[in-house]
Amino acid sequence: MAVFLQTMVAGLLIGGIYSLIGIGMTLIMGVMGIINLTHGQLMMVAMYVAFVLFEWLALDPYVSLLVAMPALFILGGLIQRYTLNPLIKVDSILPQNQVLMTVGVGTVLTEIARFIFSSNYKSVKTSYSSSAFFLGSISFNLPMCIAFGVAVIFTGALFWFLLKTDTGRAIRATAQDREAATLMGVNSERITVITFGLGAALVAAAGCLLLPIFYLYPDLGRPFTLKAFVITILGGMGSTVGAIFGGLVLGIAESLGATYIGMGYKEMVGFVIFVLVLIFLPGGLKQLTKI
């Protein structure tokens, strides 16, 4: 029983961070209708930024968050503006151009990181990296708890932004009907740039939160990109609330998989869920709320 609870706790905590990753992606998917296969790579870049700041300035990753987020916001915006926006106008036989472009960008980011930092695993050890506190016999990893808390705060802030600010409303409008939004005065090109930047900033936050816990290496991006879209599909494309639940579900499922089936199969859990969702619940968790 204790093992089960421990597994659930670990899953929930990491799930919170997964949610943050997923929200960024679903935002991009909802607004632009493209699958951003460079999402994890953006997180990797943010983690390297935080890593460098830690090495040079001894900045705690949680503080580097404040640097990495704007940096990735700008990077994301640039990527959208210069590589993705131009594609909207191109009519070619293959409609998945934008997706492929993100694959290319992701590969470039990964390789540049490899060039600068080599493929060696890097880690950031802070004073509290391995500390934990106990509730009964269940241990709560401290950095994970902080990460979870910060993730919750950011999610709340995002919701406030989307619901209460003009830009937020413009984003939601563009997500619902791009043409109609344009007709109402929304500069949809600017909105897509801002949204991509926002998604990148959110995943940058997630990266900084994860840095004290995970090893960092250039290829880290890929598994997280894949996790991100599993969460997105699980929650329902474009649904931010869905992404929250999707992240939590994935975190818990992976944790259970690791404990009860085996470490190697942990990654498969996500994909199996993905396929099951596609077969049985194509609208994601969001579809359940309609019933």
Add this chain to the structure above:
Amino acid sequence: MPLLELKKVFKAFGGLMAVNDVSFQVDKGEIFGLIGPNGSGKTTIFNCICQFFPITSGDIIFNGQSIKGLKTHQICQAGIGRTFQVVKPLARMTVRDNVTASAFCRVNGIREAQYEADKILEYCHLDMSSAKPAKSLPIAGRKRLEIARALATRPTLLLLDETAAGLNPTEVDEAIALIKRIRDDGITILIVEHIMKVIMTISDRIHAINFGQTIAQGTPQETANNQAVIEAYLGEDYA
């Protein structure tokens, strides 16, 4: 025995009842018109007949057999051809290839299919554009292409969805002539139309709907003078 019969058909989308207890019969050889204001459910009825989605309840009988559970392509093979309100040319294929692809429904072999296609293109006055990509056709040509494609499947019943929408008066007359020719060649026609001139002049009988429900049925004369129909189209003041 009627060629097509809708028996108490209901179609709901979530909470919205798009088709609400509609019943009518289409006899062989006639041109049967379906009219109603925008959003009244006409295209939805067509989609029900072609089984683009399952109907909520009721039955649809074609040639004495229920077609309720069939797949869309099976409905076409059974003999119901259809055009779309929003024209869907197979854009990057040539006009000829569009119709050839359709002809394979009834013939095997490329030569036979192309021969069929050429005959039909001539019939629909599209032979001059036969080698052009479908997306290069103007709207009148595209509408004719829709019909040509449907004709290539040798339908017994042809569903025409707003064939005259977007055409200028000359083109409308040409469309009417084409439809009459098709009927004279033995194909029964169920036509949805918005433009009064078209539907009133060619239909043998008319069924009027509004908000998914039947409001009138009869000859063009009777329907045009019907209270409810006038209200639906022009508002209460004109009734």
Add this chain to the structure above:
Amino acid sequence: MVAHRLLWGLVGLFFIAFPIIVPSDYYQHLIIIVLMWVVIGSSWNLLAGFTGQISFGHAIFFGVGAYTAGIFATKLGISAWWGLACGGIASMAVALFVGWVCFRLRGPYFALATLAGGEIFRLLATNWESLTEGMVGILIIQTFRSKLPYYYIALGLALTCVLSIHFVMKSKWGYYFVSIREDQDTAEAMGIDTALYKNISLLISAFFTGTAGAFYMNYMGFIDPEVVFHLNYISIMAILVAIVGGAATIWGPAVGAFVMVLVQETFRSAFFGLAPKWVSQGHALVFGLLVIFVIMYLSNGIVGDWRKIKGIFSRAA
């Protein structure tokens, strides 16, 4: 027209005589790889360029084919060459399942599902050690020491594949595939059983890709999950080969295979040894940049954009 035929004839002769003209192992290897990619790229093109189903998971079929051959050798003790015959069939069986799961989805969902599929198979191959030897991979002894037989097998495979696709596209099936690509709903209304024909296209595509995988096993002698189920280097590469050459053309993927493999190899070998070492390490970066470049400027491929390309070279307009 005569000049055209003559040109094609010369090209054909060149490829047939190539290994005899150029006895270098290295260059023969390169062309063998090119020929393999002609098969994979053309197969992908049939499903995606012609039928409109953009698969991001063709590694599934390549890997299944490769592992079929490999498992025949290691577990059943029969020659991996039987894999060449059966690799395609095994891939078709897997394709039926993949089609059942994925074809109910459209557009980006379909692409993602196939991508996930590729990853699932990679993980399966990695973890199901009793069957696949896991990360250790499968090692067999190659049947031939010289590359010549492999070259001609690859050439035969490539020709069979391209010609088969050519004949399929000229037939009723070809019309149906393109109709499905252009508008699936309209195709249904035209009497086309879209589910059936999407699967037919997939089966043909999977068959040839799987056979290519089995060939790879026999030729290279070694495979592991990372190599044959690789997202970038198999699945994405297949897409690029077709796009660079020209999707929805018959010879596009062949041209694309040539270009992509050669460009890759140019960088991997640091311009065939002429450039400093670090260039070689950048070959993955070049791959990424190539993707960006191709999507941005050449989205209809070399064959597709031939007029545009010719225009660049003839300034007098």
